[in-house]
Amino acid sequence: MSLFKVFDTAGSAMNAQSVRMNVTASNLANAGQVSGDPNQVYRARQPVFTSFNDTLSGQPGGVRLDGVVESQAPLQVLYQPDHPEADADGNVYATNVNTVEEMVNMISASRSYKNNVEMINTTKDLLLQTLSLGR
C-alpha cells in the first residue's frame, strides 16, 4: 500500500529539517565568537540535502542528508589591540555566522517540519478511514 510510504518520506524530511535546526542552533550559539587565530574561529555550518528515489519504482522518495559543510565566507577581521586574544598585529577574527540568515533558516526549517507533520496526520487519517471501510 503506497500510503504507508508517505510516513517514510515525511519522516526522512523531518529528520533532515531537525538536523538543519540543530546546525542553525549551533551557528547562532557561536555567533559572537572571536579568536586571535583564524584557524580556530568557528565557521558557519550548513547541511546539504539531496533527494533519493525509491529503489523499486524509481519514484521520488524522501530527503537524505549528504553532510554538513562549513561556510567559506571570509572572516571578519577586527582591529582590537587590547583584546586578550589579539595576534601580533592587534587583530582578532570574528566568526562568519550571519545572524539574520540563520534566523531565516530557523523559521524555514520549522515551517517545513510542521508541513511534514501535517502531511503525516492527513495520511494517517486517510489510512484509518480506509481500515474502517465497510463497517
Place this chain on the structure above:
Amino acid sequence: MDIPAFGQFETALRLRAQRNELLASNIANADTPNYKARDIDFASALSTARGGSLDMQTTSDLHRKAWNTPGGGFETMYRIPQQSSLDGNTVETDVEQAQFAENALQYRAALSFLDGSIRTMRYALKGGD
C-alpha cells in the same frame, strides 16, 4: 461475479494513494536543491487504468498481472513553477499543499462512495434487514 462499481472506485482510490505519495515527496523535498516537483494528470491516469492498458502483456493466464505495480501505468510529469528559485528547486509549497489537501479530500470521497456500494450490497444480501 464481476462488480464494476467496486472496480472503478478501487482504481480511483489506488491512483489517489499514489498521487498522495508523489505530492508527499514534493513537500518533503521543498528545501532540496535541484529537486523537480512531479505530479500526475489524474484524469488521463484514471482513463488509462480503466482502459486496461495498465496491464502488462502476458502470454499465459498464470502470469502476474500488473495491477499493483508501483507507479506503473501512468506518467509522472514535471510541474512548471510560477516562480523559479535560484537553487533549481521547483517545489512551491503552497501549490503542493493545496494539491495535497485536494487529493486527500478526493481520496475520502472515493472512500465514501466505495463504502456506500459496500453498504448497499450488504443491505441487499441481508434482505433489507
